[in-house]
Amino acid sequence: MTGLALNNLSVGYASGRHVATVLSGVTGSVEAGRMVGLVGPNGAGKSTLLRSVAGLQPVLGGEVSLNGTPTATMSRRQIAQTLSTVLTDRISVARLTCRDIVSLGRHPHSGIGGRLRPHDHAVIDESLAAVGATELADAFVGELSDGQRQRVMVARALAQEPSILLLDEPTSFLDPPGRIALLGMLRHVCTTRDIAVVVCSHDIEPVMRYADTLWVAGRGTEVTMGAPEDLARAGALEDAFRTEGIAFDLHTLTFWQSDEGRPTAQVVGSGADADLARHTLTRSGYWVVEDPADAGVTVTVTDGGWSVNGQMVATLSELHDHLVGRQREDSRS
Numbered sequence: 001m002t003g004l005a006l007n008n009l010s011v012g013y014a015s016g017r018h019v020a021t022v023l024s025g026v027t028g029s030v031e032a033g034r035m036v037g038l039v040g041p042n043g044a045g046k047s048t049l050l051r052s053v054a055g056l057q058p059v060l061g062g063e064v065s066l067n068g069t070p071t072a073t074m075s076r077r078q079i080a081q082t083l084s085t086v087l088t089d090r091i092s093v094a095r096l097t098c099r100d101i102v103s104l105g106r107h108p109h110s111g112i113g114g115r116l117r118p119h120d121h122a123v124i125d126e127s128l129a130a131v132g133a134t135e136l137a138d139a140f141v142g143e144l145s146d147g148q149r150q151r152v153m154v155a156r157a158l159a160q161e162p163s164i165l166l167l168d169e170p171t172s173f174l175d176p177p178g179r180i181a182l183l184g185m186l187r188h189v190c191t192t193r194d195i196a197v198v199v200c201s202h203d204i205e206p207v208m209r210y211a212d213t214l215w216v217a218g219r220g221t222e223v224t225m226g227a228p229e230d231l232a233r234a235g236a237l238e239d240a241f242r243t244e245g246i247a248f249d250l251h252t253l254t255f256w257q258s259d260e261g262r263p264t265a266q267v268v269g270s271g272a273d274a275d276l277a278r279h280t281l282t283r284s285g286y287w288v289v290e291d292p293a294d295a296g297v298t299v300t301v302t303d304g305g306w307s308v309n310g311q312m313v314a315t316l317s318e319l320h321d322h323l324v325g326r327q328r329e330d331s332r333s
């Protein structure tokens with residue numbers, strides 16, 4: 001198989017006789033051209049898994065195979081020619097240029113003395129272009145924004161010409177559009193370069209838009225794998241993140257306060273104005289229901305704004321104020 005395969009893998013930390021197993025029985029694969037999103041709460045073991053797969057810490061049991069070959073039988077150089085990583089360690093190389101950093105990715109392929117050949121320079125240029133960082137080639141790394149630096153670190157990993165790419169939190173420190181842009185770029189690179197990608201991220205909703213498969217590390221030692229939507233429907237994300245009073249909303253693919261005990265409302269109408277009214281209702285403390293029979297309040301999208309149980313409001317700010325006032329009155333009566 002081309003790509004990454006994990007067979008009954010156990011990862012964690014051993015110190016003397018004490019063994020702390022973080023994740024166990026992890027069996028799964030990522031084929032070339034496919035992207036896995038690795039998600040889970042803080043401390044679930046995502047970084048431990050990525051570091052173990054990359055050979056940066058010993059596994060406790062089981063097997064990691066790269067393109068069908070167990071890593072236990074591969075040299076470090078062979079592993080580096082197959083797998084590259086973008087990890088969370090902050091680099092302190094402010095006075096290197098982006099091209100210098102990306103050139104480091106050629107190290108596992110370069111000959112004696114590490115001299116770069118014309119082919120290496122071509123790969124470096126292609127890698128910078130693949131992440132949209134051609135213009136940054138001669139900029140110092142210390143002078144980049146977080147988003148630019150993150151793209152350059154991905155370019156370094158691509159310059160390694162890997163079959164498998166592992167990324168730990170590549171979107172942290174990026175603004176919301178930057179997160180989507182980076183994940184979209186990874187998806188593009190994964191498909192066009194036929195790379196097996198595992199990306200660990202706390203940005204569940206954007207990851208769910210791009211990943212073929214989710215690997216969910218929860219509070220136990222198991223990793224649950226499946227299509228993002230199937231796992232969401234089955235409650236696997238809620239289970240993994242299990243937080244009192246917080247539920248995973250299947251409409252928005254985000255976590256919200258759970259609906260129990262909230263007043264109910266429905267929205268009549270369609271399009272962006274209806275979606276925004278639903279958002280305002282949720283923000284105002286209402287549970288948005290589909291069935292009119294369950295709804296205490298009805299918000300209808302109209303030409304001039306919205307009507308709440310027949311009373312017109314022109315803006316969503318007014319809708320919010322009206323809904324909050326209504327709740328206050330209800331709680332007094």
Ligand SMILES: Nc1ncnc2c1ncn2[C@@H]1O[C@H](COP(=O)(O)OP(=O)(O)OP(=O)(O)O)[C@@H](O)[C@H]1O
Nearest residue numbers: 013020022040041042043044045046047048049217
């Ligand atoms: N060097 C270490 N020695 C011993 N235990 C460690 C070490 N590093 C991490 N751990 C423990 O392993 C567990 C998993 O940590 P890990 O960093 O893999 O979680 P994570 O899912 O990546 O969390 P986060 O989302 O917070 O980054 C935690 O209980 C952590 O305390």
